[in-house]
Amino acid sequence: MKCTLLLLTPLLILPAVPADSSVDYDDYDDYSDNGDPPAPPVKGSIPSTADIMRTFAAERRTLNGSNDTVWVVRERASQLLTGPLTTATIPALYTLVFVIGLPSNGLGLWVLATRVRKLPSTIFLMNLAVADLLLCLVLPFKIHYHFLGNHWLFGEALCRTMTAFFYGNMYCSVLLLTFISVDRYFALVHPFLSKRFRGNGFAVRSCCVIWLLVVVAMLPFLLRRQTYPIQNLNITTCHDALPLESLNDYFFYYFVCLVGLGFVVPCCVTVFCYGSVIWTLIQTERRYVHAAVLTGLILLVFVVCFAPSNCILLIHHSEYLQHQSSQLYIYYMVSLVLSSCSSSINPFIYYYVSDEFRAKVKRVIYCQKVKDRTFSGKTSQELLSTSTYSPSTRTTSSTRNSSKN
Structure with a gap:
């Protein structure tokens, strides 16, 4: 509270x-x-x-x-705002994320919505695809802004909207990925306990709460001025040069809470859940080792994409609170590119990794009218592995071993 x-x-x-x-x-x-x-x-x-x-x-x-x-x-900021890193390298990387992320998320969302049976994991994945797709849709504005020398031409209202959408969908992806890990944890580690609450209704309500929390958390970006004309550079920045009119430190606490609730807590939960899933898979049968490796890859992508930007953000704010100066913002800009890469990586490690899902994508692309078999949602439901691990499989295997003994 x-x-x-x-x-x-x-x-x-x-x-x-x-x-x-x-x-x-x-x-x-x-x-x-x-x-x-x-x-x-x-x-x-x-x-x-x-x-x-x-x-x-x-x-x-x-x-x-x-x-x-x-x-x-100041001089250093002028060099960075007009240098090749912010005006060429960063927008080029954003362009790559956009080119990969837009079609992969759009096509994945279409298949999930039309060809996949609606399970709790499917609902979480659909919302993840929406968040990543919205993030990709605002990238052209950032690309244009950076390629133009960090000069914003679209007015204050659109700058506020773009900033809120960019950060909002990024933190929304973090929270959705965390709920997917929790869903996997209960389905694989505590399958019988999960039957009491794990259903489509629970998934829908969870996604609604996530979107509501993100909208509330992004309101400060929508209500505060984001564009400022920089006289000595003859440009208008969007969120990249904002004045602090007073030294009131409640801004610091706001961003600490945003990072803490939007990343630190979700990251700890995700690491615990996927760590428990990996341990459970390794302790069962050898044929689930591939699923364990894939789960480890999912966890690695989550940490590598989102940890640098949030850690740098906290250090950056701490330096301003103590010394009223910091040189870390340029590193934060680069780390934001890494965070946005998650939107183009998620489709390939959460559903395109499945042979069954890829077959459905091919049918959509080539407009095949072959009647699809009922898809069980295994792309996320069972850790996206061809050698899928499920609670029912574990129960059946245990029953067979008991009968043999």
């Missing part, structure tokens, strides 16, 4: 702008686009320290004798 209140705090409280936080400059016209900041401030004025919590450092400066305000970034 306490973390929930902290998540909603930025919606209720807006930071006050200190009256003496601006900088007056006599000769601002001499400020070149690519040069250093203008001459030292007029004697008696206090330099602005509008460093930001998530992004590059941006400073608000007021021209001498007027109320006009301009925004500038």
Whole structure:
């Protein structure tokens, strides 16, 4: 409950702008686009320290004798915002994610919705495909933004929407992957206990709660300004240069709760569930070793894709809280690309790995009217392995061994 209140705090409280936080400059016209900041401030004025919590450092400066305000970034941020890493490499990687993720998730969602029997695991996978597909659909805006030199042309409203969709669908994928691991854990480790609650109704309600929580958690991105024109670079950034008008630290606690509830807790649950599943598979029969290896791969992809961005985010915020400066945002931008890669990897490790699922995809592509057999949902239900492991199989095997003895 306490973390929930902290998540909603930025919606209720807006930071006050200190009256003496601006900088007056006599000769601002001499400020070149690519040069250093203008001459030292007029004697008696206090330099602005509008460093930001998530992004590059941006400073608000007021021209001498007027109320006009301009925004500038420091030299290192200028080099990164105009350098090849953010204007070529990052958008190129996003393009690759988009090219792979859009068709794979779209086709996978179509097959799951039309050719697969509706089981709890199928419902979770359909929602995962929707979240990954929505993430891919906002990538063209980020690609255009970065290729244009981190210059946003589509207005404030669309920037807020794009930012909320990007982060929202990323954390939604994390939560859905966690629930899939929990579903696998009870189905394989505690099959008889899971019969009491594990059903389609439970899966639908869980997915609805996940989407609702993500929407609430993303409201701060929708309600706060995200675009700022950077005077010394002649660009308008979208979420990459945001001012911190005051040093109120509730922003820090908001993002700590977001990362904690959106990744740290789900990651611990996922590691425990898949670890228990792997141990159970290894302890049964050798023919399930392949399923155990595949489960380990799923866990590895989850940790590698999402851990770097969230860990860097926490360290980045901590440095700003203690020192009001940080050099980690560029690494965070790169790690976000890695997180988005999950949307293009998930389809191949969660359902395309199944021979039966691939056969259904081929029928859809070639418009074959052959009547499909009832699909049991084994792509997720049984850890996506050709040598599938199921509770019923384990029970039958145990019964046979007992009868032999």
